[in-house]
Amino acid sequence: MTISRFLGCLLISYSPLIALFLKFILKDSKLLIISLSGAFFWMLSIFLSSILWFVVSPWKKEHIWTIIVSFIFQEVVRFLCFKLWNKLETSINLLSRINKQKRKINYILGSIACGVGFGFGYVLVMHTGVLTNVIGPADLYTTKCNMSLFVLNSFYAQAFGLLNVIWTSIMFLSIRNYTKKKLKGKPKRKYLVYLFVSIISHLVESLILLVNSCTASLLVLYLILAGLIILLVKLIVDTMNEKKNEYNLLKQNQESSSNEDKNENFSQEINFLDDNKSEENEKNKTDILNFEDEDEDEDDDEDDEIEKNDDLDEEEEEEEVN
């Protein structure tokens, strides 16, 4: 496999992940750490499944059992990741609410970051790790799609990389929407349906690759991917609508009660519900994907103030000395 083909395969498999990474994750350093921990946890899950594969010798050539076992492990680890992430996020948001500070993490972006971490870990280990051993003059041919094995595998890896992002984000958002405390109404069951669909799709996608025909595997793979993207978009829109409804309900509750310090309570509640909002941006409530700039900008302003005060102190002391 020549180096040009190798680069082509890399680009095929990594492009959606790199696009997501550059657009959403590079700007905020918290999301970087979240994606790093996502890759770490995915690797733990694959270690567990590989240890089982290693120990149980009859599985080494029948792939179906490894697929099922690894599916279970991956989903369990994804759920554990969600639990960890939830704990962190609730604590940070509570604290920033108390101090009226803007150090929250956007929930949707956080789930996408975790998914990107999972995806990167996946593609690195399953795809490029093996591909780098094959750089050289020859190429391997499959009858499955009448193309080179490596190109085919890179297409599969691209799909699976994106799918990991989608699975994690659907799981995080659906469980959160289902378990979140509401002012009014019951938790909706459709979120559980979404979760179930995403989990089952994982199993289906990995099993469909065992099928021998080319069109079936590729078609089914990408169709399910498209369907899941639509599901994810629907989920995001639903979360945003729910936030809107919650906000409106709160506003009604606030207006009904007679409080003189309305503004302060308002700001607290607003900051609690809406991620990354200040009192100025009350109009743009639906823009949940607005992430905040880096904290350096805020600190620089305050630093300038303090440096001015520094100079004043020095002048005072000089006067005192003189």
Place this chain on the structure above:
Amino acid sequence: MSSQNEIEEKKKKKKKRNNKKQNHKQKNKTKDVEFNTRYEIQEGKRDPGKEDLDYIVAVYTKQLRKVLIPVAVTMLLVVLVIRTAYKDKPEEGAFNDIMVYNESDEDSAGFRFGGALLNAVIVIAVILVVTLIMVCLYMKGFDWILVGWVIFSVFIILTFYGLLTWLEIFQYLNKSLDWISALIVIINFGVAGTITITWKGAKIVNQIYLIIISVLFAAILSTLPEYTTWILLVLLAIYDLVVVLSPKGPLKMLVETAEKKGKPIPGLIYSSMVWFMSKLEKNKTKKKRKNEKKNEKKKTSSSSESNTSESDHFLQNNKILNSNSSESEENLIKDNHEIDKEESEENEKTPTKIKISKKKTKKKKKKDDNSSALLDHSPKLGLGDFIFYSLLISKAAYQDYTTVFTCFVAILMGLSLTLFFLALLQKALPALPLSIFFGIIFFFITSNVLVPMNSLLFQDHVFL
């Protein structure tokens, strides 16, 4: 009528002004809350308990990036160097003269293990002795010896090891090199490196040279025999833990004497901030006056503040976080000419320190620390950590790229976790043990278990 209009206009303007004032007040309130909380924490009036965890987390995330990126760059460079030049070389037994036990495939596994253990224990004993000597020299005022040693060792590494790797790479690329150009280039390279590291220099150039030093060193250390490297890494992690966290260790004495003297500890520390040497002198005099006055004031005021300010629990300026006193196993017993050179080299990559300090503490804190750290409010990591992380990665690079990726993620995760604990505890913490623990586990699992599985699954285009 016109007067009424004028009055109405004036009322409207007043309303607008009031609204603006209210908005401004609310903005300033939020800002004031932030500033007051930080101010109070710094002054020791308030616990940075759970309420300020988000502030800690924010600072930690900002500074993590500055530390992660250089570590990642060093590791990638080491992988590059080894994958090109060192991988297919036959093992020449570079350390056979130095090691007490020379590993060979003929001996049994148990025997090799015992011999490697002996080697590693001797190395660490030598490291201990050398750190004690360093501490004694520093405390008795012989800084100039250490500084000269640093200069000498840096120059030797950059020239000789740089030339070695350069030649290896050119051998791999099948290119020729004449001795005149090599001499000119490498001497300039070495001299520039020593100047930037031990004296003034641009920030980026300083960082690049430190990265290059760690890359060269790790590439050389990777030629150690297998068992010794793994046992050495494990023992170094334990040693690091013990030395840093023990209450009466040599590193703490070093740090305290440095704080008293107000001079920098001679050593190689990677920091991500700029060193403005000329400005420091001016600020030093002013801040000394400030400190004197503050000390007087503080003595008269209640003693509770001073007590709280000294406790480790609060966010303080320039709390040094030691991780490793790095040396290599080359500091072994014999009277070899090479060893004497290499002995010194490592000693000066001494306490690896992770510092976190806040910009705003410039104003109000005592500046007892070294003058260079006065404006250096960024996390610092000693070169020993860089070298041993890249040593682990180099061992992975000899095997396979999957092991490289997994160990990479493991090391970065360990480093971020240690920095998190550092932000929480505000204490000296060792940077080695967690990452090496994760790295070793990931290495052995991938190289023995994951790689065969992956190769089989890849052939049958099965994706888990």
